[in-house]
Amino acid sequence: MPVPGSRRWREQQLDSVLRFARRSALPDGGFGRLDAAGEVQTERGLELWINARMTYVFAIASMREGAVDPLAQHGVRALRDFFVDPEHGGWFAAVTADHRRAETRKGCYEHAFVVLAASAARLAGVPGAAELLDKALDVHDRWFWDEQAGRCREAWDAGWTTAEAYRGVNSNMHTVEAYLTASDATGDPRWRDRALRICEQVVAGARANGWRLPEHFDAEWRVLLDYNAGAPADPFRPYGATPGHGLEWSRLLVGLEGALDDPPRWLVEAATALYVRAVRDGSVGDTIVYTTDWEGEPVTRERFHWVMAEAVAAADTLARRTDGAAGAADLDRWWRAIENHFVDHRHGSWHHELDDAMRVSGRTWPDKPDAYHAVNALLLPDAPLAPTLARTLAARLES
Template sequence: MANNHDSVKPWVMRGAHRQWLLREADDLFRFFEAASLGPSGSIAVPDTDGRPLASDGTTELHTTTRLVHCFALASLQGRPGADAIVDHGMRALWERHRDAQHGGYAWSFGPSGFVDDKKQAYGHAFVLLAASSALLAGHPDAGRLLADVTEILDTRFWEEAHGASAEEFTRDWRPFDTYRGQNSNMHLTEALMAAFEATGERAYLEKAHRIADLVVNRHARANGWHLPEHFTTDWQVDRAYDGNPIFRPFGTTPGHWLEWARLLVQLWELEGRASDWMLESARSLFAQAVADGWDGERGGFYYTLGWDGQARIADRYWWPACEGIAAAAALRGVTGEAFYEDWYRRIWDFSALYLIDRRHGGWHPQLGPDNRPKPEPFAGKPDLYHALQACLLPLLPTDIGLAKGLREGRLDGEKSIAS
């Protein structure tokens, strides 16, 4: 592949590539819509073939919220059937996940009630994202959901002294560990920006700024852009932490460096390009991720690195590639540099060849170091959110989020429907 595209028209400016992205998004919607509506308010995860994955009916909060967010985007695109899926997910959030006794949203429910009743910052961040997207899509219950989760985040999770969120509580809001995590705060930053765009309330944007300043401008910068994942209660880096190998793995996770790069460009734009450190940090995180996290021989991003910078979990998950695509598109959009165009193409090439499942649909969630699909640690194809955003984000300008951009007709110059 050519290494310099200075004189070549970027892919996202080519009609054929934009149509390809929309077709990929359509394929994802079709794969997930057939398997999403479970009984008793549950949300079914597709299996490898796109059928509902056999389960006991347990539904986790991030599954419900991401489905609402994604199909709210589908509704904003005018996709028939999308509103019914949003309705299903919104009912599940309000009637099944919401804790009417203690407030907040339980991590999972089953046919008989809550299965895991802990209150997680990660899950509540996605409730805020789902509510914001549903509000922009015109869902009648989105306003109450947005107000409710905003109050919970403000009164239960937000720690003003640190400018970030606490991590988790018992059902009745008792703290039970001292862990603080960047991942939940990163997704809260995404959701806060979406809430700002949905409401115009700057308090959301101010919180997003404070989280980014703490996690990236302070900690990622101090660690040579090897973004730390795990912290103590007072937000000191905990390099020894070794938790869940999927959600809280030891070491560093290059996919999150890419994700922050994309979010920082968006935050920089929403704030009127007022903080130069945001673009600088986005560029530095992206450069470090492709230098240390990309397998130069076989392609793909390693899932985790040790503190020595070497691959620790060498499997390739789908979502770092998705975040790399979106980050490369955003950085090319604001800098015009061929470096980001090169990486945009390189990551899409890898994804199209190895991650997109042309036989059954959807994306393979994990590959081994040989780039062949693996049956674990994820069952079926559990995620629409990352792959869909990789297809849609490059189609929009960098100064607007997905839901607001679709609502205002910023996709391919559609006439605004916001007025």
């Protein structure tokens, strides 16, 4: 067997993850949620975040393979035709199996992934992607970007009349990735500049909190450290600090530095500090727990595949940026942990959740709906630190 984390191992894993992900494509369009064995749960309808992420994944696959993957076009059509609100604009968070709206909430998190998917699809040359991206950026600019706050609002009702009183860092994190990719796809530096503004605010909050990242705020951006204390394993808004997000931010900060003509020096300092704190607090054995309290003690001890994917991506990114001063010592251990604990040799892809005894669990993620984190982790080690992965793959096609 190839050494875990080696290029050959990563290529084999990428093929496995993509092969599993292809099962999510529905004959009538869009992508359904896959269960742990790879069966589509058609009764659950279609979720926007899954469809956007799968569209991104197959746009990336298109550029890796050198031709437009039919499932990338399949995804663009779904985002264009099934989720759009024809009355008020934007995208519904979920629709039924026959494409009737099932959830009218319009969230920044989901819309950021529409921007990301459309940006990657445009770079891959997928028909209709450029028009989709124009609409997605217009919606994000009009409804989610808050110029005064330098960050994004969280969510609105269907008619864009009432904004949720909550503000979240998770949605802003994915907006940073989406804006960087949109800037690479359009050539417009505005999105890169906005990514920097978001990072300035987030890093300031983390620095003031010992690099344990506060993620939950009220409408005036006042921090809510006890938010969801009664729901510590929430999949999107858990209580406490989330080491996996500290790792993800670390990777994004290094990527932002490489994208800017005159980057501030604090970007690498912050990337390193976030990484060190996340590893110090979250490491248990050869993996990383989901959440900790504000003293760094584990709260939700389940291990998630996305956390490990971001761990290896951040470690590799930071090791290359710091010439091995940070991250390098962790890589081999974590790649082996993914192989030993997360790779599903029976059904394919990676187990999404393990309990504290490293047994397959489903407390928070009972299914396997997500290929996005794994695909990024498996490809980023072969890409430069900047531009974004999508732009890098597109440039290779053009050369």
